Amino acid sequence: MSSVETQTRPVRLALLGAPNCGKTSLFNALTGGRAKVANYPGVTVEYRKGVFDLPDGRAIELLDLPGVYGDTGKSMDERVAIDAVSGRLENERAPDAILFVLDAAHIETHLHNVLQAKNYGLPIVLVLNMMDMAARDGLNIDIPALEQELGIPVVNCVAVRASGRAHLLDFLTEWSGDVAYGSAPKPSEERGEVREIQQRARSATRHAVSRIPQTETITHRIDKIVLHPVLGLLILLAILFVMFQAVYTWAGPAMDLIDSAIGGLQGAVEAIIPDGLLQSVIVDGAIAGVGAVLVFLPQIVILFAFILLLEASGYMARAAFLVDTLMAKVGLNGRAFIPLLSSFACAIPGIMAARTIEQEKDRLTTILIAPLMTCSARWPVYFMIIAAFIPQGRVGPFSQQGLVAFGLILVGILFAFIMAFIFKKTLSRGESGGLLIELPSYKTPVFRDYLMGIWDRAMIFVNRAGRIILPASIIIWVLTTFPRNAGSIGETYAGMLGNILLPILKPIGFNLEMSIALIPAMAAREVAVSSLATIYAVQGDGIEGQMSAVIASQWSMATGLAFLAWFVFAPQCLSTFAIIRKETHSWKWPLFAFGYLFVLAYAAAAVTYHTAVAFGLG
């Protein structure tokens, strides 16, 4: 009980609660932290740590955990949360106490989860979050009565407002002292099966909670339209369609701006540094390579602005509801929709998000097909080829290029379903789990959290440009520039490497430059674009500006389309295979994924190339 101990290490609190109760919002608000906020179950797949100061200056460590219903740990991420509060997490000290967060509007439904959490044996406080919305819905909670019924402290809170958190901070100032000295009371254990615990919770709500019966909330009214069997599906399709159209039509001006800035930079460097290797490595290697990818930043930002808005507003779980029957047809769990949609941004968080799927076989299938969703790293490749070969015209109100991109994405989805169907019949046969998710109330996203989410995504993209694409561009520059006496690209080191692959790739219409670009594209798919930029920049003195113009003049239509088809399936990114290895604890599945994706990509490119040639586009 010495005060020394409290000064040497801060009190550690864990945020526990059902998915969507606002744990992550509370975490962000308290720590000013950079954790992602989302509105659908299962986004916080890994736990996060942060620190904040109490009004009296003492520091508190905070753990944000995945959402949990109950105490049995049915999915992988539920087990992470339960292991964390039980002190079974590797290399992580058990928390000193639990902040159990509950969406106040759902108190009747989820209160028994608090009683179950008492059994972890840690001091626990119930934080009733979103009290403002609950009050709006006609809910009245008698907090002293609830404390009496549950035998633990209860604090009300509005996580997203400073005034709404003040009460919680005051409470914690006092309580954390007790926790640190070990004088905070440990809750008495709740004995019995879940059924008995539920009945005790229901009795507590009968005593402490009253609700003015409301026939319709705003959420119910919106759902009448959004979940309508036919209209709802049309709305979902329309949202996805507008999203992909917006990526094309809104990004143009910003892309032109970045493009001219890059050209200006190249001109400035050429003016300062004399002709020679140094000028070439900067202008043709670094700037051409990184610039070719950075120009797609506006499109990536728009894509994420949509995805994050759908998540934060509460729509994402509705989308999962709408597509569930479709998923069931290929034997997939309805919950697979959320990981698969995340995979449009990047397969890595998508594959990790599959941890929310309870059935192991379903999780494996989802992991295997996640790379077929068009990840944002493939967008630059699509953008480049589409800009080169598809005219800018309009079909009705729609951009023609946007339509082609939408088509490619649909092909990826179609094959994901076909492959899932095949896998479920062969490799991962087994019972499929149900949907069983909560549809959260619609919310206006917290503007700051929303902007922070977009900013994070943009920075991940820019950092990749620095960490992966810059070195890759310089390596490509070296390989395409040396030996100095090389007469053509074929005689450079890069050409020698490309020539090894060329016999395999030539039958599907690929040229030497493309074979070379595919090698570094193993690091990240968008490197294909930067590599081509460097290869052509080194080759043709002074080819600058948009890559698509260069490609349009150098490749046949058939070759361009074959390259596009290749990238719909291409098994390219090493990090994806690394994460599959980690998540399946075996080498078998990443190798299998690589193999089947390679076969698909090769076949698709071959069919596309030869069909296009037959139509005279060779």
Next chain:
Amino acid sequence: MSQMPTRLTDLARSTSTRILGFSSADEKLEIRLRDIGFAEGDRVEPLHFGLFGRNPMSVRLNGAIIALRREDAAAILVEPANT
């Protein structure tokens, strides 16, 4: 009981009922349903159905909305709410 119990899947939209119990032989399913919040005595009311085979369905459960498949929902037995 003289007649077959009513299942949650037997109900038309917006029929307000109370949960009587669970019929599933699958104990795991019962725990999953209880964990997310279904319990005896709770008011439950179907809200929306999917396009194909009215699957999945969404139900109002106290203040929350839960989406689930019919094969799981069939395990929930209900009686007419008397208020």
